[in-house]
Amino acid sequence: MSAEPADDHSTAEDPRPATYYHLAKAVLYREYLIFVRYPANAIGGIVISLFFFGLLFYGGRMIAGQALTDSIEGIIVGYFLWTLAVGAYSSISNDIGSEVQWGTLERHIMTPFGFAPVALLKGVAKVVRTFLTSALILAVMLLLTDTALQLPLVTTTVVSALAICSVLGLGFAAGGIAVLYKRISNWLNFLQFGFILLISAPAFDLGWARLLPLALGSSMLQRAMIDGTRLWEFPLLDLVTLVAVAVGYVLAGYAVFEAATRRARRLGVLGDY
Amino acid sequence: MPVFLFAGDKRRTMTTQEPPTPRTAQQSAADPSTETDDQALVVEGLSKRFGSGEAAVTAVDDVSFSVERGSVVGLLGPNGAGKTTTIKSVLGMVLPDTGSVRVEGIDVYDRPRKAYRHVDAMLEGARNDYWRLTVRENLRYFATISGVDPDSVADRHERLLDQLDLTDKADEAVRSLSRGMKQKVSLASVLATDASVVFLDEPTLGLDVESSLTLRRELRRIVAERDLTVVLSSHDMDVIEDVCDRVIIMNDGRVIADDSVEELLRQPEASRFRVASPDIDERLRERIGERFTVTDTSVTDGATRIEVATDSAGFYDLVDLLRADGVTLESVTTPDPDLEDVFLGLTNGAGDTRDTDGDAR
Numbered sequence: 001m002s003a004e005p006a007d008d009h010s011t012a013e014d015p016r017p018a019t020y021y022h023l024a025k026a027v028l029y030r031e032y033l034i035f036v037r038y039p040a041n042a043i044g045g046i047v048i049s050l051f052f053f054g055l056l057f058y059g060g061r062m063i064a065g066q067a068l069t070d071s072i073e074g075i076i077v078g079y080f081l082w083t084l085a086v087g088a089y090s091s092i093s094n095d096i097g098s099e100v101q102w103g104t105l106e107r108h109i110m111t112p113f114g115f116a117p118v119a120l121l122k123g124v125a126k127v128v129r130t131f132l133t134s135a136l137i138l139a140v141m142l143l144l145t146d147t148a149l150q151l152p153l154v155t156t157t158v159v160s161a162l163a164i165c166s167v168l169g170l171g172f173a174a175g176g177i178a179v180l181y182k183r184i185s186n187w188l189n190f191l192q193f194g195f196i197l198l199i200s201a202p203a204f205d206l207g208w209a210r211l212l213p214l215a216l217g218s219s220m221l222q223r224a225m226i227d228g229t230r231l232w233e234f235p236l237l238d239l240v241t242l243v244a245v246a247v248g249y250v251l252a253g254y255a256v257f258e259a260a261t262r263r264a265r266r267l268g269v270l271g272d273y
Numbered sequence: 274m275p276v277f278l279f280a281g282d283k284r285r286t287m288t289t290q291e292p293p294t295p296r297t298a299q300q301s302a303a304d305p306s307t308e309t310d311d312q313a314l315v316v317e318g319l320s321k322r323f324g325s326g327e328a329a330v331t332a333v334d335d336v337s338f339s340v341e342r343g344s345v346v347g348l349l350g351p352n353g354a355g356k357t358t359t360i361k362s363v364l365g366m367v368l369p370d371t372g373s374v375r376v377e378g379i380d381v382y383d384r385p386r387k388a389y390r391h392v393d394a395m396l397e398g399a400r401n402d403y404w405r406l407t408v409r410e411n412l413r414y415f416a417t418i419s420g421v422d423p424d425s426v427a428d429r430h431e432r433l434l435d436q437l438d439l440t441d442k443a444d445e446a447v448r449s450l451s452r453g454m455k456q457k458v459s460l461a462s463v464l465a466t467d468a469s470v471v472f473l474d475e476p477t478l479g480l481d482v483e484s485s486l487t488l489r490r491e492l493r494r495i496v497a498e499r500d501l502t503v504v505l506s507s508h509d510m511d512v513i514e515d516v517c518d519r520v521i522i523m524n525d526g527r528v529i530a531d532d533s534v535e536e537l538l539r540q541p542e543a544s545r546f547r548v549a550s551p552d553i554d555e556r557l558r559e560r561i562g563e564r565f566t567v568t569d570t571s572v573t574d575g576a577t578r579i580e581v582a583t584d585s586a587g588f589y590d591l592v593d594l595l596r597a598d599g600v601t602l603e604s605v606t607t608p609d610p611d612l613e614d615v616f617l618g619l620t621n622g623a624g625d626t627r628d629t630d631g632d633a634r
Contacts, residue, residue: 015467016425018417026417034405037446102400106366112390112420268323268332268358268367271396 023113024121031125035132042133049083049137050144057145072145073226078199080138081160081218085195087130088164089171092123093188096175096257105179106271109261116254123168123250127161150228158231159224163217165246167195169253170213176253176260179270210241213249217242313391313470313502314340319362319372321355321526332358333369334526340502340519342469345493347513348506349612350523351620356506357396359523360472363504364394376470390420393468395476401459404448408439408458411447412465419466426467433461436491453484460488464495470502477512489515510612520612524620537615544618545580545608546588552600553577565591568617576603582618 018026035042056075099105109115142149174188198214210216220238223229231239264270321333333355340346350356361367363374365381365388374381379388393415395401402411412430413423423430434440437457442450447458460476476492477485493516496503507513513520514534522530522537530537545568553561554577561567561579565587569580581591595602 014425015429016422018420018422022417022422026414026423030403030406030410030414033410038405102403103396104401104403106364106394106396107401107415107418109366110364110389110392110394111418112386113418114386118418262368265366265368268321268361270366271361 018113020113020117023117027118027121028125028128031122031129035129042129045087046133046137049079050140053079053137053141054144057141072147073149074222076138076141076145076147076149077222077225078196078218079141080134081163081199081214081221082195083137084127084130084134084160084164085167085199085214086192087133088123088127089167089174089192089195091126091130092168092171093174093178095122095126096172097178100179100182100271103271109270115261119172119254119257120250123171127164127168130164131157131160149225152224152228152230155224155229155231156221159217159220159242162242162246163214163221166213166217166249169249169251172250172253173256176257179257180260180264180267182269210238211245213245216245311341312339313342313377314363314504315373315375316359316363317373319359319369319374321358321362321367321369331526333362336372336523336526336528338521338528338531340470340504342502343496343500344518345496345503345505345516347517347520348504348523349510349513349520349616354523354620355526356523357474358526360394360474360504360506361396364392364472366396390467391469392472393419393463393466394472394474395459395463396472396474400455402447402462404455405446407444407446408434408450408461409443411458411462415462416465416467419468421467426465430465433464433495436495437461438487453480456480457484457488460492464501469500470504473503473505475507476505477507477509485509485512492516510616514612522616522619530615530619534612537612538610540615540618544584544588545582545610545614546591547578547580547604547606547608548591548595549576549578549603549605550595550600551576551603552598553579553595557595557598557600561591561594564594566618568614580608582614 056079057072096105099108108118111118141147170191174191178184178188195214198212199218201209201212201215201218203209203212203215203219216238220229220234220242223234224231261270316339317337319333319336320331323330323332332353336355336359338346348356348359358367362369362372363381365374365385368382376388377391379391381388381392402415406414409430412433416423416426416430431440434443437460439454439457439461442454447455450458456476456479460473463471463473473492477488480488489512492503495501503516505513505516517534519531519533520537521528530540547569558567558570558577558579561581565581565583567579568582569578571578581587583591592602
């Protein structure tokens with residue numbers, strides 16, 4: 001399926017219209033190139049994440065002793081989800097800020113595909129990249145603490161991906177606000193610490209907490225990775241709520257981004273930084 | 274006949290040195306009301322104000338023009354004239370208060386996705402591309418984003434790299450290139466798409482003379498090869514004269530002149546008279562400055578030389594003024610006009626081409 005029907009503006013070469021396949025390939029390939037060509041950021045993120053986990057684990061064990069060891073599985077799952085959430089959120093919101101500075105945001109808005117699919121694909125690329133780094137962090141955490149977790153691949157992937165979708169929505173909203181108010185992204189990064197509260201919210205005990213981003217996904221991921229609960233073993237309502245929350249936050253975040261960029265265009269500040 | 278558009282109290286009738294075939298407003302290149310199939314871009318009644326109340330600034334004021342397919346149109350204006358805001362409004366990056374823009378007959382505001390298939394832009398002061406990707410990767414990426422399968426334009430990309438002397442650097446990351454090279458990559462990434470209408474805001478900014486000449490030459494060649502329509506904004510008059518078929522001059526957010534370079538050079542605004550006399554003192558210089566647009570003043574060997582931008586009628590007024598003051602003229606010369614003279618004359622000297630654009634945006 002092409003973005004728009006081919007038109008009659010053609011040259012001797014007869015350029016073919018790009019399809020969404022081409023778009024996805026271009027966006028994902030760019031992310032891959034940046035990832036493999038400039039690994040310092042990813043490695044730095046992994047090292048910092050592991051350093052803080054080491055502090056948490058060894059420091060906590062000195063203070064809390066066996067109590068911490070008893071709950072280490074929950075801490076590892078929560079920390080894994082937190083690194084995923086932080087990676088996805090900051091890469092989306094910071095990426096939008098960078099695109100504004102580079103003057104490339106305008107070119108992505110001026111695409112015949114529409115900005116939404118481009119932004120979504122960029123979001124997917126960020127999540128995939130974050131999954132790779134977080135998986136590595138998870139493996140090191142398990143080795144470091146000599147802990148074993150259940151890793152049902154489909155369940156873990158689906159639940160954590162849906163949980164991260166809500167964070168993507170927050171990332172879009174933060175990116176939109178950064179487009180409008182410029183150098184605010186450092187403040188928006190503080191939101192990352194709020195993710196700790198969301199991840200530890202008792203979503204199964206508090207009905208309303210299920211509607212918060214990350215909360216239900218975190219609880220379901222704990223059950224999947226600690227208790228071995230499979231995707232089809234969760235109550236249907238929980239699965240539907242997880243999907244609805246994911247889609248809802250992505251749509252709401254994108255709506256905020258759209259509204260912010262529209263206002264930026266009205267104020268004439270879209271490309272200014 | 275050249276078309277001069279003066280809004281509000283600046284409206285006046287212009288005369289030309291030769292009376293060419295009369296061209297009515299409806300026939301003019303500047304009038305978009307007679308949209309034809311040949312017009313790639315039609316801008317009508319574009320206005321944009323920033324801010325509100327007393328602090329409000331009118332950046333673009335009822336701007337209308339059209340651009341024929343395959344032509345290169347220069348957008349000239351002093352700082353704050355509204356060039357960049359006009360370009361961004363045409364692209365939909367700034368939402369205007371009023372007005373409409375059609376690219377290849379498609380309304381940019383009503384059907385942006387369809388319109389964007391035909392448009393790309395290199396905006397001033399922006400990288401416009403990814404410095405961590407190589408030159409070739411940028412061309413492929415932005416071709417795809419603009420809606421073209423990059424494999425189908427691979428040959429075009431190779432030609433483009435060759436034309437802009439980028440072949441040797443094609444597989445290097447853009448961040449490792451010189452500023453001039455980066456500027457070329459930015460241009461290449463815009464030309465790598467299948468856009469038929471291209472906006473180039475200060476494309477030669479930061480380039481050395483040789484690079485600028487190469488870029489101008491290749492730009493003309495590429496435009497001719499691909500029947501591109503280009504709207505080019507630049508402070509460099511040489512670039513405008515070299516590359517553009519037509520020039521739109523803006524001042525205070527309005528279009529004040531719209532014609533070919535040749536026609537503009539024939540305008541009274543291009544006309545210069547240089548008078549020299551030892552009798553011209555400071556007081557008289559001030560009086561001349563109050564009545565005429567003085568483009569140059571110098572004192573050499575005790576004689577004051579004053580160059581004024583005026584037509585022949587204005588010159589006689591100047592002579593009358595000097596005679597009334599008992600001035601004996603040592604010499605009168607008429608320097609060859611250039612586009613900068615026209616520009617300064619039309620903008621009443623407001624256009625300082627050496628500065629960067631400080632448009633409200």
